[in-house]
Amino acid sequence: MPSRSPDDDPRLGDVSEGTVLRAILARTAPASHTILGPGDDAAVLAAPSGSVVATTDTLVHGPDFRLAWSSGYDLGWKSAAVNLSDIAAMGARPTGLLVALAVPRDMRLSFVEQLADGFRAACEALAPGCSVVGGDLTVSDVLTIAVTALGDLEGRRAVTRSGARPGDAVAIAGELGLAAHGLAVLFGRFRDGETPTPVDAARLAEGEASAVAAQLRPAPPIGLGPVAALAGATAMMDVSDGLALDAGRMAAASGVTIDLARSALGAEPERALAGGEDHALLATFPPDVLPPGFRIVGTVRRAGQTGVLCDGEPVDVAGWDPYRDWDAATG
Amino acid sequence: MPSRSPDDDPRLGDVSEGTVLRAILARTAPASHTILGPGDDAAVLAAPSGSVVATTDTLVHGPDFRLAWSSGYDLGWKSAAVNLSDIAAMGARPTGLLVALAVPRDMRLSFVEQLADGFRAACEALAPGCSVVGGDLTVSDVLTIAVTALGDLEGRRAVTRSGARPGDAVAIAGELGLAAHGLAVLFGRFRDGETPTPVDAARLAEGEASAVAAQLRPAPPIGLGPVAALAGATAMMDVSDGLALDAGRMAAASGVTIDLARSALGAEPERALAGGEDHALLATFPPDVLPPGFRIVGTVRRAGQTGVLCDGEPVDVAGWDPYRDWDAATG
Incomplete structure (x- = not known):
């Protein structure tokens, strides 16, 4: 209009x-x-x-x-x-x-x-x-x-966080870490009051623009939710607080350990593990199933001492917690 | 707990x-x-x-x-x-x-x-x-x-605001003006910072206590909504902004005039007409229908120059509009 x-x-x-x-x-x-x-x-x-x-x-x-x-x-x-x-x-x-x-x-x-x-x-x-x-x-x-x-649900059962089983593949649809990259660009270059709204794309380097767009106008793969359910996903959730934290929630709900493969987490694995707000879909599938749009990033193991591993080692990153991370005075 | x-x-x-x-x-x-x-x-x-x-x-x-x-x-x-x-x-x-x-x-x-x-x-x-x-x-x-x-809806059709027809009875279930009375008590006697929370009932006169309770913990007649629908209500809405304003909305949506009877509006008709937040149910019924819990407060007439009348005369009261009535500085 x-x-x-x-x-x-x-x-x-x-x-x-x-x-x-x-x-x-x-x-x-x-x-x-x-x-x-x-x-x-x-x-x-x-x-x-x-x-x-x-x-x-x-x-x-x-x-x-x-x-x-x-x-x-x-x-x-x-x-x-x-x-x-x-x-x-x-x-x-x-x-x-x-x-x-x-x-x-x-x-x-x-x-x-x-x-x-x-x-x-x-x-x-x-x-x-x-x-x-x-x-x-x-x-x-x-x-x-x-x-x-x-x-x-179109007649299907809801796919909860609690259905992951040892031996399932762990898969992702959508971005990991891109929105967090965008937030870092905004915090680093465009503090409140220093930039016109909307953000001036001409001031962004190549790569930064797509990251900022992912932060400001995320495009999560909504249509792949029903696709995953139809394919037989055993568990699924939205990655809003970072893959490590959210995979930990799925592992706890399912009573399993999720072992991620660093090599599957892109060019910046730390950002993929810690970065929130991408709203990728994290799902687990029986070993022989992988619907279009999903890529494998790990394996479900029997519950160990730690809910989330990366290449078999414990992961130590924290996601976003508004009660801890936001201060109205300092931003 | x-x-x-x-x-x-x-x-x-x-x-x-x-x-x-x-x-x-x-x-x-x-x-x-x-x-x-x-x-x-x-x-x-x-x-x-x-x-x-x-x-x-x-x-x-x-x-x-x-x-x-x-x-x-x-x-x-x-x-x-x-x-x-x-x-x-x-x-x-x-x-x-x-x-x-x-x-x-x-x-x-x-x-x-x-x-x-x-x-x-x-x-x-x-x-x-x-x-x-x-x-x-x-x-x-x-x-x-x-x-x-x-x-x-338990198999029923939704009862909208737009179904009132000339000749229908206008009826109310629940309180009119009581919550506004309670708000007046609170504004008059308990400004911010002058009273312990919750409001000290011992400082309230008889009658004031029930009005304050209606303002702080309203008990609208939720179960009478389905009752009215089953009985054949032609239109229904929640009275949140005062009877005069909300009856005007129903009249406009239905293309009719609603004529209220002052004698049916209780001891303080002006407060009943103007006072918001009671969440009474306003409904219209065919002339021979009145389900339990509802009382007649008026009649639906063919659309005239004014949407709402009271004893045949135009009503001039305004309801609550947060953009007009609230000032963060003065309260």
Whole structure:
């Protein structure tokens, strides 16, 4: 949709809630699973399997994003993508999103419109058939985007974290460490207030641009979640906090040890092990199965003293913990 | 569950995310619709009708509540209740909640535990069969509770706002104006910092206590949503922003005028018309139908110049609009 001119871009505090909601709704489009879209007390979505898969994840300004780096479009896209990924990780297909926005009232209406455009574009690109079906708008001093994603299992059983068995292959679909590389570029070169929004691609070296894009607008392999489930994945999860930490969670839930192969982790194995926010799919498969889009990165072993090994040795890297790693004062 | 001693009540910033999540999960209990509860990438809930009703609503410290007035238990209860009410307003039965918490890291672990207790108690009291099935925890300077509620239509059609027809009776289940009375008591007598939390009931007159309770721990008639749908309600919605404003929304959606009877609005009709946050159910029924729990408050007429009348005269009251009515500086 056309962008808003500076002369016609009021602050949210100067317009009614209804005006903001109408601006958002004009930019959403119902998709195939929507039975009743936004505008009533609640939405109604198809759940053909007789069950619904549901997850929620929040992005908060500060710990989760910086307005100096991310446009409204970027934030809408990323907020959608990280939630769609959790649906895919159960082997389900996303059917709808609900978006709860808490927005400072000095922000511009155009920002919220760009956010809506980002949500729509991410759904269309990553999860056709899924759309924003409902939401909520309130005012807060801290920009907060809480998203709930819903999905359908299409008759399959949910693929949990707890089904990995000794002898299974450990496989990945999607990037490992690329989003963390992008974050390092942003922290190293573009501190808050030093750069125009969106990030000026001309100031990025080759390789840096794709890493920054992976951080700001991740494109996790949503469609491969159902593919993995159909192929017989024994366990699956979304890698949001780094492969080492998340593989450890899968190992604990399954009562096994996961032994990763450093040679399969790309040019920067440490970043692949520690870097969060890629939203790759980590799955385990019986030894003779590997669906398209997945690559083997290790083997499931019987539970040992350590949940995660790399080439048989314990891995000592930590993932992202907002309560430990974020300080509002120092950034 | 037993309350936490001051010696064993760390600030959230001093413990890991896992510790906080375990403390919360110890206080949730799966209910009958839960197929897969918290702990994986997503939850799985029964959707026996082949569709799912979904809504989201956020409570932000400041516009929506004050920690000086509300305990963690109150906030959990209210956050659940206001979302359950939106499910009931579609004629559906709530099946599950997802809770996205953004919490300042100087808050105590016991606060989050009380919040979980409040969610559980509200579900058990207002919507048996519904429970918290998933959530998200992040850090923010502003305490923010974003809840998504899911529900099942049990084979019925959703009751929207748009089905009211001339000649229908207009009916209410639940309180009108009581929560607004409670808010007035709190604003008039208990400004931030002047009162212990929770509000000291001994300082409240008779009548004030029930009003404050309706504001802090509302008990909307969730079970009457499906009752109204079964009885043939032609339109229904949750009264969250005041009867006049919300009846106007229903009138606009249905293309009718709603004529309210002042004599049916209780001892304080102005407060009933303007006061928000009661989460009563507003429904319209064919003239010969009135299910138990509902009382008639007006009549649906053909669309006139004004959407809402009271005894045939236009109503001029405004409901609650957070972008207009909340100022972080002045409260």
